[in-house]
Amino acid sequence: MRIQELANSLQVDSAPDVLIRASYGIESLAILLWAACVLTSGRQAIEWFGDLSLFQAKVIRESFRRPFEFTEILRQIFEIGWRSSPLIALAGLAVGVVLSIHTRSTLERFGAESMIPTALAFALVKETGPLITGLLVSGRVGAGIGAELGGMRVTEQIDALESLAVDSFKYLVFTRVVACAIALPLLTTLMNFTGMLGGFAAESFISNTSFRLYFTHSFNSLAFSDYVPPTLKTVVFGLIIGSTSAFLGYNATGGAEGVGRAATQSVVLSSIFLIVADVWLVKFILFAIPGSI
Amino acid sequence: MKEAGAIRFEGVSKNFGERKVLRDISFTVEAGTAFVLLGRSGSGKSVTLKLICGLIKPDAGKIQVETEEITGLDSTGMIPIRKQMGFLFQSSALFDSISVGENVAFAMRRHTNKPDQEIHDVAQKALDQVGLGKEYDSMPSSLSGGMRKRAGLARALALEPSILLIDEPSAGLDPITSSEIDDLLLTIKKDRQATLVVVTHNIPSARAVGDRMAFLDDGRILAEGTADELEHSEHQLVREFLKSRQGG
Numbered sequence: 001m002r003i004q005e006l007a008n009s010l011q012v013d014s015a016p017d018v019l020i021r022a023s024y025g026i027e028s029l030a031i032l033l034w035a036a037c038v039l040t041s042g043r044q045a046i047e048w049f050g051d052l053s054l055f056q057a058k059v060i061r062e063s064f065r066r067p068f069e070f071t072e073i074l075r076q077i078f079e080i081g082w083r084s085s086p087l088i089a090l091a092g093l094a095v096g097v098v099l100s101i102h103t104r105s106t107l108e109r110f111g112a113e114s115m116i117p118t119a120l121a122f123a124l125v126k127e128t129g130p131l132i133t134g135l136l137v138s139g140r141v142g143a144g145i146g147a148e149l150g151g152m153r154v155t156e157q158i159d160a161l162e163s164l165a166v167d168s169f170k171y172l173v174f175t176r177v178v179a180c181a182i183a184l185p186l187l188t189t190l191m192n193f194t195g196m197l198g199g200f201a202a203e204s205f206i207s208n209t210s211f212r213l214y215f216t217h218s219f220n221s222l223a224f225s226d227y228v229p230p231t232l233k234t235v236v237f238g239l240i241i242g243s244t245s246a247f248l249g250y251n252a253t254g255g256a257e258g259v260g261r262a263a264t265q266s267v268v269l270s271s272i273f274l275i276v277a278d279v280w281l282v283k284f285i286l287f288a289i290p291g292s293i
Numbered sequence: 294m295k296e297a298g299a300i301r302f303e304g305v306s307k308n309f310g311e312r313k314v315l316r317d318i319s320f321t322v323e324a325g326t327a328f329v330l331l332g333r334s335g336s337g338k339s340v341t342l343k344l345i346c347g348l349i350k351p352d353a354g355k356i357q358v359e360t361e362e363i364t365g366l367d368s369t370g371m372i373p374i375r376k377q378m379g380f381l382f383q384s385s386a387l388f389d390s391i392s393v394g395e396n397v398a399f400a401m402r403r404h405t406n407k408p409d410q411e412i413h414d415v416a417q418k419a420l421d422q423v424g425l426g427k428e429y430d431s432m433p434s435s436l437s438g439g440m441r442k443r444a445g446l447a448r449a450l451a452l453e454p455s456i457l458l459i460d461e462p463s464a465g466l467d468p469i470t471s472s473e474i475d476d477l478l479l480t481i482k483k484d485r486q487a488t489l490v491v492v493t494h495n496i497p498s499a500r501a502v503g504d505r506m507a508f509l510d511d512g513r514i515l516a517e518g519t520a521d522e523l524e525h526s527e528h529q530l531v532r533e534f535l536k537s538r539q540g541g
Contacts, residue, residue: 156386159348163380163458164400164448165372 055173055247056239062174072175073182080141080176081183085190091136092129092191096198099123104206113207117217120199125222126230129192131278134237137184138270142245145176146266149249150259158250173246180242184234192227229289233281240277241270299324300345300456300490305354306512307340314340316512317354322505327482327489329503331496331523331534336509338492339383342458345490346380347371358456376404379449383460383492385441387433387448394420394429397448404452419447422477424470438465446474450481457481459491463498475501496535508534 103119149172152158161168200214245266252262300322307315314337322328330338343349344356347363355364358374366374387396397416401407407415420426423443425436433441442465449457462478463471475498481487482502493499499506500520507517508531516526524535 151389155389156382156384157388159343160380160382160386160388160448162348162368162371163346163375163378163382164403164452165375166400166403167368167372169368 051251052244052247055250056243058169059174059177059239059243062170063178065170067170069170069175072171073178076175076179077183080137080179081186084137084140084183084187087136087140088133088187088191089194091132092194093198093201095128095132095191096120096124096195096200097202098198099128099195100199100202104203114217116203117196117199117209117214118221121196121218121222122226124192124195124199125227127282129195130188130230130234130237131275133184133188133191134234134241134274134278135271137180137187137237138241138274139267141180142241142266142270143263145242145245146249146252147259147263149173149246150252150262151249153250153252154255154258169250173243173250176246177239177242181235181238184238184241185231188231188234192231225289229285233278233285236277236281237274240273244270244273299357299359300328300488301355301357302341302344303355303357305344305351305356307337307344307349307351314512315344315351318509318512318514319354320507320514320517322488322490324488325482325486326504327478327491327502329499329506330490330492330509331494331499331506332509333534337512338509339460341509342380342460342490342492345456345458346375346378376452377454378456378458379452379454380458381442381445381449381460381462383464385433385438385445387441387444389433392429393425393431393433393436393444396433396444397451399448400452416447416451419450420444422450423447424473439467439470442466443470443474446477453485454487455485456488457490459489459493461492461494463493463495471495471498472501474498478502 099120100116103116103123104113107113107115107119149158152161152172158168158172161171196215196218199218200209200211203209203214204211248262248266248269249259252258254261302318302320304317304319305315306313306317318337318341320328330341332338340349344351345358347366347368351364355362357363359377361374363371363374387393388399391399394413394416397419398412401412401415405412417426417429420429423446425440425443425447428436428440428444433444436444442462446459446462449459457478459478462474466474478489478491479502482489489502491499491502493502503520505517505519506523508515508523508526508528510530515528516523516531518526520535523531526532
């Protein structure tokens, strides 16, 4: 049985509809959260979003102005990307194992166990890998950027940087946002790969599948066009995580309490924005590249 | 053409929300002189230093540094002016993720093409000057408050600035070290013809370093002049301040 047959049995029109219908649920929830936020805080919330948008626009503007701070960007890619890789790899393995177990229990009902590697590869590459990577990085890196910049702000280190004739926005904010945007697709690829490894580990334990057979099944059905758009959308996730957490940290006030608040809000808001953006990006990719998801 | 190194405030006001921190203040610091800002806590002294460095913008009035009107300059426009300045913050504000030596070397690495060894040597010399020669590789978190202050001063001196902004140089220091810092500031003023703006509560230190002083109260300049002129000010608060703090 193919995925399309599985989709039919679930009474949806096509395989992508499964994902689309799931996305409608998330989208509705996100819109409700958003509306609640705006209604409760009113003008303050609108001002906050305005400030965040100006901050993000400044990041984009800075990308066309010298100095480009390549050394600091590389250092941040190491901090954000390389140091996150153990977490992503471990999470990928666990997700792969769990997805494999769930997929097996479902596909077994239809006698489609041979589809497990394919289904797992599709699930990981198209949505699970990018989204989980984004959320994990939002937790680890978002909190880190929020706390680090917040700490620097309240201890006057950002003022000190400015007094040393260094553009603190360029040096601290721009470099971190760019590093996040570069690191996310790389980490997503790592998550996809380790997820498949986890899936293979679970499968080989249960059914003694060979490595070669498992990965042949996984990659045979996957086209390059299945991999590129979902992975590239994590560039946007990186921009969201970097700019939101940097905005909160860079503008932190109120001493240690303010730093803690910036760190917490960085994680919460980055995650919410990331999920909302994911819904829109999936729709956009479906519109721009029909059949890619 | 204005004299190089001069700092000029003309009718400068600054509010933070409802709070009026500076109210229409005007003063001039001549090039190569030391100007001391005195006053009670919260009177706007540190804000004045940050205005000179362009870290905050005034709500009204004009600020001129050297020949440049800085009031309308953004962060990028301030960069060439800040290269001529050194700023010692009240909290020292050392970068806590790099060593003390790298804090001092930071500006040189950014703004000069000197080889690594030369930058290291200059940073080492600056640390030697403030008595922290052995702390090059120490992290800021391992230093005492007074040591951090001295490291902050070494960082401010690294680029050999023509204008030095010093916020509470003797806070947290013992009298001997405080006196050594005063001597160092005097040497900088004399040898480099640097312009100094110093915020302090330490009257002996202010007398030792300052050519002229201004007393700020509630965002206004109550009195301005030499130490002797301030001692005979018409304002009782100024006279009492100088008298009560004679011992530092």
